[in-house]
Amino acid sequence: xxxxxxxxxxxxxxxxxxxxxxxxxxxxxxxxxxxxxxxxxxxxxxxxxxxxxxxxxxxxxxxxxxxxxxxxxxxxxxxxxxxxxxxxxxxxxxxxxxxxxxxxxxxxxxxxxx
Amino acid sequence: xxxxxxxxxxxxxxxxxxxxxxxxxxxxxxxxxxxxxxxxxxxxxxxxxxxxxxxxxxxxxxxxxxxxxxxxxxxxxxxxxxxxxxxxxxxxxxxxxxxxxxxxxxxxxxx
Numbered sequence: 001x002x003x004x005x006x007x008x009x010x011x012x013x014x015x016x017x018x019x020x021x022x023x024x025x026x027x028x029x030x031x032x033x034x035x036x037x038x039x040x041x042x043x044x045x046x047x048x049x050x051x052x053x054x055x056x057x058x059x060x061x062x063x064x065x066x067x068x069x070x071x072x073x074x075x076x077x078x079x080x081x082x083x084x085x086x087x088x089x090x091x092x093x094x095x096x097x098x099x100x101x102x103x104x105x106x107x108x109x110x111x112x113x114x
Numbered sequence: 115x116x117x118x119x120x121x122x123x124x125x126x127x128x129x130x131x132x133x134x135x136x137x138x139x140x141x142x143x144x145x146x147x148x149x150x151x152x153x154x155x156x157x158x159x160x161x162x163x164x165x166x167x168x169x170x171x172x173x174x175x176x177x178x179x180x181x182x183x184x185x186x187x188x189x190x191x192x193x194x195x196x197x198x199x200x201x202x203x204x205x206x207x208x209x210x211x212x213x214x215x216x217x218x219x220x221x222x223x224x225x
Contacts, residue, residue, distance in 0.1 A: 101146070
């Protein structure tokens with residue numbers, strides 16, 4: 001199993017600023033993902049973080065708003081840029097081996113934009 | 115792409131009762147069906163999963179059933195306890211290795 005450390009666990013940010021979320025895994029993993037979970041909603045995939053190349057974004061999410069880095073097989077960051085109140089949500093980092101097995105999640109980052 | 119529907123959105127039971135959460139999926143290529151439990155302030159955690167070559171799987175008070183013909187799968191929790199209170203998500207993957215999640219069920223177990 002993979003242990004994921006995600007930080008910060010929560011933050012309150014001013015609109016127009018940015019927040020960078022870090023995800024550290026205790027082992028090398030192939031697949032890393034970033035999800036958004038709006039209050040009372042399901043998990044919406046933002047992007048797949050690819051090691052050594054640009055992230056793959058899902059429909060409705062763009063690199064300018066959600067830049068992602070993946071410098072190695074154990075670490076990734078997600079930045080939420082130009083914050084607005086609509087960005088208030090929980091952001092989750094997830095990893096799996098991409099072979100139809102269990103996904104592991106960080107504890108999430110609760111972002112509130114004021 | 116895959117579409118996963120989950121019902122009910124909220125389920126309230128008395129301690130000791132059983133709870134059943136149902137999901138349907140659309141992609142017949144899906145072959146892996148995990149269930150996750152998310153407690154307040156935490157990320158989702160796998161509680162049980164089932165693959166398409168199995169019709170039922172049980173782990174103590176938790177069981178999952180799969181009907182591939184009808185494209186639906188269910189989570190059964192028996193003898194519920196207050197600590198079972200959480201949000202439960204079903205998911206399906208296989209057509210794509212990235213899972214598609216249901217909208218979640220908030221289970222409330224009253225002591």
